[in-house]
Amino acid sequence: GENVEQHPSTLSVQEGDSAVIKCTYSDSASNYFPWYKQELGKRPQLIIDIRSNVGEKKDQRIAVTLNKTAKHFSLHITETQPEDSAVYFCAASPYTGGGNKLTFGTGTQLKVEL
Amino acid sequence: DTAVSQTPKYLVTQMGNDKSIKCEQNLGHDTMYWYKQDSKKFLKIMFSYNNKELIINETVPNRFSPKSPDKAHLNLHINSLELGDSAVYFCASGGHSGNTIYFGEGSWLTVV
Numbered sequence: 001g002e003n004v005e006q007h008p009s010t011l012s013v014q015e016g017d018s019a020v021i022k023c024t025y026s027d028s029a030s031n032y033f034p035w036y037k038q039e040l041g042k043r044p045q046l047i048i049d050i051r052s053n054v055g056e057k058k059d060q061r062i063a064v065t066l067n068k069t070a071k072h073f074s075l076h077i078t079e080t081q082p083e084d085s086a087v088y089f090c091a092a093s094p095y096t097g098g099g100n101k102l103t104f105g106t107g108t109q110l111k112v113e114l
Numbered sequence: 115d116t117a118v119s120q121t122p123k124y125l126v127t128q129m130g131n132d133k134s135i136k137c138e139q140n141l142g143h144d145t146m147y148w149y150k151q152d153s154k155k156f157l158k159i160m161f162s163y164n165n166k167e168l169i170i171n172e173t174v175p176n177r178f179s180p181k182s183p184d185k186a187h188l189n190l191h192i193n194s195l196e197l198g199d200s201a202v203y204f205c206a207s208g209g210h211s212g213n214t215i216y217f218g219e220g221s222w223l224t225v226v
Contacts (some may be wrong), residue, residue: 034214043204043217044157087155100145100208100215101170104157 002027004092006105010069014113019077021108023090026071030092032100033066038087038107047088048075080112118218120205126224127195134191135221137205145169146188147206147215148180157204163188178191195225 003026025033028055034049048059050073057064063076073092075108077084087107093100120137127133139146147170148160162170163182177193192199202222208215 036217038155043219045217046214049214089157101159101162102215103159105196107155107157 002030002092002094002101002103004090004103004105006090006108008108009106010109010111012111012113013080015080015082019075019080019084019110019112021075021088021090022072022103023074023092024070025085025092025103027092028068028071029092029094032093034091034093034102035062035064035075035106036089036091036104038089040086042048044089068105077110080110082112082114085110085112118205118216120218120221121218121220124222124224126226127175129195129197129225131195132191132193133195133223134189134221135203135205135209136187136189137218138187139205139216140220141206141207141216143209143216144185145208146182147208148188148190149204149206151204151220153200153201155219161188161190162218169174171190192223195223197225199223200225 006023031052036044037047038044047099050066061078089107090105091102094104118139133139144177148164151157151186160174161180165181178222202220204220205218
């Protein structure tokens with residue numbers, strides 16, 4: 001089955017700096033890579049996703065890159081703000097013919113300090 | 115008009131009891147899921163139903179039994195609860211493979 005590794009487990013940055021979270025996956029059949037943000041006591045919420053036919057996607061301060069050859073994908077947050085503080089999860093899913101079978105990384109606790 | 119709603123939000127129960135968590139989605143999705151988040155925040159899929167049909171069944175003890183009366187509902191029944199079942203259980207729904215999955219607010223289960 002799929003195995004997703006995520007690094008770092010904790011990340012502390014100063015407000016305004018950039019933050020980068022990296023993930024690797026094992027199953028070459030995976031073709032959908034979402035990123036979720038989870039605030040304390042809340043549900044995971046999708047912030048951006050990328051599919052295997054695209055190498056990069058950007059949405060305002062958030063961008064995701066995908067290297068299918070190396071089985072790497074990364075989340076980039078620019079101009080970080082205190083409200084970006086949360087746990088971020090990467091995930092990977094192969095096509096199953098039905099629903100997504102998301103395998104999640106172990107999460108990155110991002111702390112944006114004033 | 116919450117898209118994915120689950121009840122109860124908090125559940126404290128004794129070992130050995132049987133409990134159920136209910137989930138409903140109003141997004142018109144064909145697929146619903148149950149995920150478990152443990153104390154270390156690790157999120158793991160348990161089950162997935164597509165149009166009332168079980169399509170993903172991970173290595174979950176058979177004390178856990180999902181039931182989908184229709185494609186808008188997916189309930190989770192847990193028999194003979196154990197201390198290790200304490201976790202947050204998230205219901206989710208989504209379209210076909212490759213489409214966004216939306217999570218419910220979670221059900222905090224504590225077994226004492």
